[in-house]
Amino acid sequence: xxAGGAKVIHETLGNPISHEGCPCPRCDCCCxxxxxxxxxxxxxxxxxxxxxxxxxxxxDTESCHECGGKGGWLMCIGRCDENGQHKQEPTDx
Numbered sequence: 001x002x003a004g005g006a007k008v009i010h011e012t013l014g015n016p017i018s019h020e021g022c023p024c025p026r027c028d029c030c031c032x033x034x035x036x037x038x039x040x041x042x043x044x045x046x047x048x049x050x051x052x053x054x055x056x057x058x059x060d061t062e063s064c065h066e067c068g069g070k071g072g073w074l075m076c077i078g079r080c081d082e083n084g085q086h087k088q089e090p091t092d093x
Contacts, residue, residue: 024076024077026081027080027085031076032074032076032077034072034074035072035075036071037073039066039067040066040071042072043071044069044071045061045069046061046062
């Protein structure tokens with residue numbers, strides 16, 4: 001448990017990321033789950049030495065531009081949009 005009694009669901013770069021639980025604040029019906037950033041793979045940074053070893057030192061890093069250094073996002077498991085609406089699955093018939 002993190003400070004304030006919030007449940008720690010993921011730890012990124014030494015900082016626990018927590019949420020107040022269910023439901024999702026947008027749709028008010030689903031829970032949220034952690035999704036790693038597609039750009040940095042959940043690290044929160046990229047190693048510049050990998051891009052150009054002649055220009056950068058092995059310990060040179062840059063914060064991820066996609067996730068802002070957090071390593072990912074809390075996502076609604078129902079994949080609601082910004083308005084809290086869930087996409088309707090097409091039905092046969």
